[in-house]
Structures are given as structure tokens and as C-alpha cells.
Amino acid sequence: MLETDIGIKLENPFILASGILDENGYTVKRVLESGAGAAVTKSIGSSERRGFEPPVIYSDYNYTINAIGLSNPGIEDYGNEIKIALQAGKPVIGSIFAQTPEEFAGLARKMEGYGAYAIELNLSCPHVNGYGMEVGSDPELVSAIVSEVKSKVNIPVYAKLSPNTSDMMKQANAASKCDGYVLINTIKAMKIDINARMPVLSNIYGGLSGRSVKPVGIRYVYEVKKETGKNVIGVGGINTLEDVLEYIMAGASAVQIGSAVSSRGIALFSDLSLELEKYMEMNSISRVKDLVGVAIR
Amino acid sequence: MRYFTVSKNIREAENVNTLEFYDSINIIPGQFIMAWVPGVNQIPLSFSSTGSPKSITVKVYGDASAKIAGMKKGDRIFYEGPYGNGFNNIAGKKLVIGAGSGIAPLIPLIDDDTTGIISGKTAGDIILASKFNPDHLIIATDDGTAGRRGFATEAMREIDIESFDMIYACGPEVMLKAVFDYMKNRDVKCQFSLERSMKCGIGICDSCSINGFQVCHDGPVFTLEQLREMDEFGRTKLTYSGKRVFF
Ligand SMILES: Cc1cc2nc3c(=O)[nH]c(=O)nc-3n(C[C@H](O)[C@H](O)[C@H](O)COP(=O)(O)O)c2cc1C
Ligand code: FES
Numbered sequence A: 001m002l003e004t005d006i007g008i009k010l011e012n013p014f015i016l017a018s019g020i021l022d023e024n025g026y027t028v029k030r031v032l033e034s035g036a037g038a039a040v041t042k043s044i045g046s047s048e049r050r051g052f053e054p055p056v057i058y059s060d061y062n063y064t065i066n067a068i069g070l071s072n073p074g075i076e077d078y079g080n081e082i083k084i085a086l087q088a089g090k091p092v093i094g095s096i097f098a099q100t101p102e103e104f105a106g107l108a109r110k111m112e113g114y115g116a117y118a119i120e121l122n123l124s125c126p127h128v129n130g131y132g133m134e135v136g137s138d139p140e141l142v143s144a145i146v147s148e149v150k151s152k153v154n155i156p157v158y159a160k161l162s163p164n165t166s167d168m169m170k171q172a173n174a175a176s177k178c179d180g181y182v183l184i185n186t187i188k189a190m191k192i193d194i195n196a197r198m199p200v201l202s203n204i205y206g207g208l209s210g211r212s213v214k215p216v217g218i219r220y221v222y223e224v225k226k227e228t229g230k231n232v233i234g235v236g237g238i239n240t241l242e243d244v245l246e247y248i249m250a251g252a253s254a255v256q257i258g259s260a261v262s263s264r265g266i267a268l269f270s271d272l273s274l275e276l277e278k279y280m281e282m283n284s285i286s287r288v289k290d291l292v293g294v295a296i297r
Numbered sequence B: 001m002r003y004f005t006v007s008k009n010i011r012e013a014e015n016v017n018t019l020e021f022y023d024s025i026n027i028i029p030g031q032f033i034m035a036w037v038p039g040v041n042q043i044p045l046s047f048s049s050t051g052s053p054k055s056i057t058v059k060v061y062g063d064a065s066a067k068i069a070g071m072k073k074g075d076r077i078f079y080e081g082p083y084g085n086g087f088n089n090i091a092g093k094k095l096v097i098g099a100g101s102g103i104a105p106l107i108p109l110i111d112d113d114t115t116g117i118i119s120g121k122t123a124g125d126i127i128l129a130s131k132f133n134p135d136h137l138i139i140a141t142d143d144g145t146a147g148r149r150g151f152a153t154e155a156m157r158e159i160d161i162e163s164f165d166m167i168y169a170c171g172p173e174v175m176l177k178a179v180f181d182y183m184k185n186r187d188v189k190c191q192f193s194l195e196r197s198m199k200c201g202i203g204i205c206d207s208c209s210i211n212g213f214q215v216c217h218d219g220p221v222f223t224l225e226q227l228r229e230m231d232e233f234g235r236t237k238l239t240y241s242g243k244r245v246f247f
Helices: A025-033 A079-086 A103-115 A139-152 A166-176 A209-228 A241-250 A258-263 A268-282 B065-071 B101-109 B154-158 B175-182 B225-230
Strands: A014-016 A037-038 A057-059 A065-066 A092-096 A120-121 A157-160 A178-184 A186-189 A205-209 A232-235 A256-257 B002-013 B017-022 B032-037 B040-050 B054-061 B076-083 B094-099 B114-120 B136-139 B166-170 B190-193 B220-225 B237-238 B244-246
Touching: A014 A025, A014 A268, A025 A079, A025 B136, A037 B237, A079 A092, A079 A103, A079 A205, A092 A103, A103 A120, A103 A139, A120 A139, A120 A241, A139 A157, A139 A166, A139 A258, A166 A209, A178 A209, A186 B136, A205 A209, A209 A232, A209 A241, A209 B094, A232 A241, A241 A256, A241 A268, A258 A268, B017 B065, B040 B065, B040 B076, B054 B065, B054 B101, B065 B225, B076 B136, B094 B101, B094 B154, B101 B114, B114 B154, B175 B190, B175 B225, B190 B225, B220 B225
Parallel strands: A014 A037, A014 A256, A037 A092, A092 A120, A120 A157, A157 A178, A178 A232, A232 A256, B094 B114, B094 B166, B114 B136, B166 B190
Antiparallel strands: A057 A065, A065 A205, A186 A205, B002 B017, B002 B076, B017 B054, B032 B040, B032 B076, B040 B054, B190 B220, B237 B244
């Protein structure tokens, strides 16, 4: 009943978002075993990267701002983590970040070799110079990256786009060769502590996520689904079943969840599955697909 | 960020200070805060007193701990937290085993019926010994400059560890592993407080994980039974970048 298809088949539409409890294979395995339909890995680059110095996260009830700085063990060491994660018997989606089309394609091939079910291109991290959003806001580069990666791997390729540029449709059109869009990544933001009279994050700027970004995510999922008709995976501020339904009705075929894992714990994946199932039964909906985009006008 | 206002700075040893403050925040022994030193760094710190006054005991490792150790009355300790599960503090006969500054979070557990083992590399590492009844305290140093020569496990051989209702241990993971190995086939109950590289403290970044569990959120306190299931314990750890390395 909860099955959904985003180019890969999922037993339920709930996916662990990139950067949340997914750097380590054992943790990904545990999250999948606790009920997530799939998991995206932390964004992995060509070499080991330390990231920024602490504080790298500020969080309260309404939002989280992070400037982890794309820390990761590097692609060479990541095969073992994927292997551990895949023991759960569910799809693992490899997230990658790089600067050039060739570098992206190299990382994607490695991920495919490790057994990843799909690739997620991080074209949208807002707080690291030279990566993410800076790559993602150049339409020609985005188009070249997607083409190059698509020509080198046989698994689905998703483009994770940034809400920080002035025109989302320009980015989406540039990435049109992809198999689906992941919307949205975090929004560039900052936090000042009024007693210390200082920005809290060592990097000053970070990416905003959590409850406060949901209306922005909904808007972009709606817009991109309406304009392109392609598969969209919704992400940003999902905490409750109502949030999930909003994203699905706006056009998402699956959703990713990040920040809410901190307050609700990893049990939230199975909890949301049960709640969605109940909702569908009560409303005589037999497939998730029948709800996707129903609000689009 | 919230903050504590320092009411007193007590020097425990060279490079170790206890900062006292009065605050109504509720803390379970073994929980920790992510203490922020603006413009410098952010580090996890646990409480060496959870009553009134409360205190943290900090050993100088880097710039942030040095700044905190040097704080004066009226200075502010900025923090997020408290985080983590904390110890299950039982009534009964207790043994606490701490290595180096790992003894600090065990101090709130001490009562009249508590025995202590404090270990360190050298005499200068032995702190907070005065909190124990001297008759119920064993000190061990690697170089023999204070107490017995040898590791904490050496000191454990001198007592009947099966006579305690609960054993609490805190310190570097290699030391905890040695204590674990000594106890794993005996009839004992034990709670271990682990230390791993932490970034968020709230269970989302995965930097502190051990076999899929988050030390910041599922721990830092784990039982003997839980650790038995974790083959990473004392064997592998994660660097700040997230790379798995062997101890
Ligand atoms: C601590 C943290 C780390 C993140 N790291 C990444 C990352 O490495 N790659 C990526 O594409 N997105 C990353 N994100 C963004 C999330 O995947 C997600 O797009 C965003 O947090 C919005 O979802 P949420 O509101 O459910 O958290 C990170 C978010 C957080 C909070
Ligand atoms: S410190 Fe981030 S998950 Fe534990």
C-alpha cells in the first residue's frame, strides 16, 4: 500500500536525507532496519575532508542551521560503509559532491560499483566555497554534470537543487536529463548569540533546515512538478504526517527527512508509515501514487 | 545559547580546574553540555557536581578548555544541552572507576558506600581524590608516581568486584575496553560512559557513532550488555572527518 516508485522501488516513501545519521554504514543500516524506505548517504567527495570547526550546528524547536562543511571520509574509504548499510536489504542512494563533470562522474561510478541503487548530485550545499550551490547556480555546468554522470552510470540520477538562487526553474531545466529532482537543500542563513554578541557558527553562515523551511520546500516541489512532470522527492521541514501529505499533494513521490530525526528519533520512519497507512485506509486511497500532485492547479 | 555564570574557580591540579555555578537546570549525573567559547571552539563537558552549586571540571587540552579553565567569577560559560542519557544512579554498594579527567562525571554518584579507583599515566593526572573516603580509594598510575603501579585493571584485582551492586566507569575508550574485558565474564552490573568525537550533541550528524548508536543521544552511558553487541567498542573509532580508523 505504501510502495512508491522513483525510478527505484521503495516499500514506503520515507527516505533518510543526506547529512543526517548517514556518514557511517552501521548507522544507515540501523535507520533502514528501523523502518526507513531508503537512505541517502552523507555527501561524499573525492578525498577525506575535515569540515569546519565547532560550533557547526545550532538548533532549536523551529529550525536547525548547520555548517558541517561537507566533512566526509572520502570516496575510497566509503565502499565499506555502503556494504555495511546494504546489509539492511533496502536501497541506499549515494550522495556526491564535486566541482567538475568528470569528478562527479568518477564519484558516481564508484558509488555504482559499491552497490548504490541511485545517485544524488549535491548541487546545492550553501556553505562551502567552490562546491554545492556555487556549482548548482551555473546552469551550463549543471547541464554538463548531469549529462556526464548520466552517460557513465546505469542507475537513476537525482539532482538536489538549491532554493538560494533566484530562478529554480532555470536550474531544473538545466538538470532536465536527470531521473528526478530532490527539493530542497538548506537555505543560507545565520545565528547570532545576543549575549556573546557573536555569530554562533564558526563558519558564520550555515544552511537552514527544519520546520521553518517547509513552506519554501512545498512551493518548489509544486512548481517543479507542475512545470516538468518528472519525479520529485520532497525534503525540508517534515516532522508530521500533515507535512508529508502536503509534500505529496504538492507533487512529491517520496520524501526525505533530516532535522526531525533529532527530536523524534529514528522511530519516526515507522511511526509515519503507520500514520500514512491509516490515513490512506480512512480515505480509501490504495496507492501513494493516487495522492501525488493532487493539489496542483 | 544559554549560559552559566561562574561563581568560583577551584584549581584541582596543574591544568585541571573546577568551575562552580548556581543554576536551577536539572541534570542527571553523566549528562553533558556542548560548551561554546565564542570565537574559539565548542567542546563537550560533563558535570562534576549536579547539586548546588553545580560544577564542571575541565582539563586543559586545547584553546577552548584553556579558556574555560581560566574563567573567573562572573564569567559566562555558554552552552547547549544538557544532552545524553546519564547514569542510572542506584542505591547500594557502588564502585566507580575513572581514568584521568574521566573521574569527574562519576563524582556526583559518590556516597558513603562508594569505593573509587582513579587511574592515570602519572601522579599529575590523578584528580578529585579528596572527594573519596581515603579508606575506600585505590589509585593507580602507569609509572608508579602515585598509588600502585599499573592500569586500573591492576587495582581491580585487589578488590572483590562481584561484591558491588553497580560499577560505573568513565575514561578513554582503550581503558574502558580493558575494564570491560576484565569484567565481561564475571557476574557484575556495569555502566560505562563513552567519549567520542562530537559535533551536534543532538543525534543528527553521526560523528559520534559506534555500531550505529549515537554516543551523544543513545549514550554516553551504555551497559555491559549493550557493549557486548558492539564490535567497534575499543577497536575502531571515527576521525573528525568521519573516517573509520583502528585504535
Ligand atoms: C546537519 C546537516 C547536514 C547536512 N548535510 C548534507 C549533505 O551532506 N548533503 C546534502 O545534500 N544535504 C545535506 N543537508 C541537507 C538535508 O539533506 C536536507 O536537505 C535539509 O536538512 C532539509 O531537510 P530537513 O528540514 O528535514 O532537515 C544537511 C542538513 C543538516 C541539518
Ligand atoms: S554528536 Fe552528532 S550525532 Fe552525536
